[in-house]
Amino acid sequence: MMVALSACQSTPTTLYQQVGEQAGLERLVDAFIKQIGQDEVVFPYFKQTNVSHFRAGFITHMCDVLDGPCTYEGDNMVQIHTGMKINEHDFNHTVDLLIAAMNEVRLSHSLQNKILARLAPLRAQIIKI
Ligand code: HEM
Numbered sequence: 001m002m003v004a005l006s007a008c009q010s011t012p013t014t015l016y017q018q019v020g021e022q023a024g025l026e027r028l029v030d031a032f033i034k035q036i037g038q039d040e041v042v043f044p045y046f047k048q049t050n051v052s053h054f055r056a057g058f059i060t061h062m063c064d065v066l067d068g069p070c071t072y073e074g075d076n077m078v079q080i081h082t083g084m085k086i087n088e089h090d091f092n093h094t095v096d097l098l099i100a101a102m103n104e105v106r107l108s109h110s111l112q113n114k115i116l117a118r119l120a121p122l123r124a125q126i127i128k129i
Pocket residue numbers: 042045046048049050053054055056057058061074080081084086090091092094095119120122123126
């Protein structure tokens with residue numbers, strides 16, 4: 001019985017794999033950065049930001065959060081976002097830009113929901129600080 005059961009179990013795929021591993025994640029983050037660059041609400045927050053540093057850090061952070069083979073060792077979410085005083089509206093708007101990016105790279109809605117569920121708990125570490 002145990003043998004039969006274990007033979008039926010397929011290796012679970014991580015969210016990182018479902019996004020398309022490193023190449024898929026890079027496409028997603030590039031689409032997100034393009035969305036931010038075109039957005040008059042969110043772009044002002046990034047005026048002083050080094051885009052290539054942000055791109056590399058955001059990719060590694062997402063890889064880590066989506067159970068990929070990465071460990072994010074940059075500053076934590078509170079350290080990074082302290083002083084930005086991001087309100088609910090601007091946070092939600094940024095999430096909308098991420099959703100637009102996920103649509104652009106054609107992630108399924110069920111995968112999008114799983115990714116957003118991983119990011120949602122970080123909200124309290126990012127807003128109103
Ligand atoms: C769940 C939502 C979010 C996550 C997971 C997240 C994650 C990150 C990460 C990992 C970095 C560091 C990248 C690096 O290594 O340089 C970063 C930087 C940054 N984030 Fe967020 N962030 C989120 C929401 C937001 C929102 C809503 C805003 C503003 C509206 C924002 C503004 C910024 C800015 C301006 C930087 C760059 C800071 C700098 O120039 O050093 N973030 N974020």
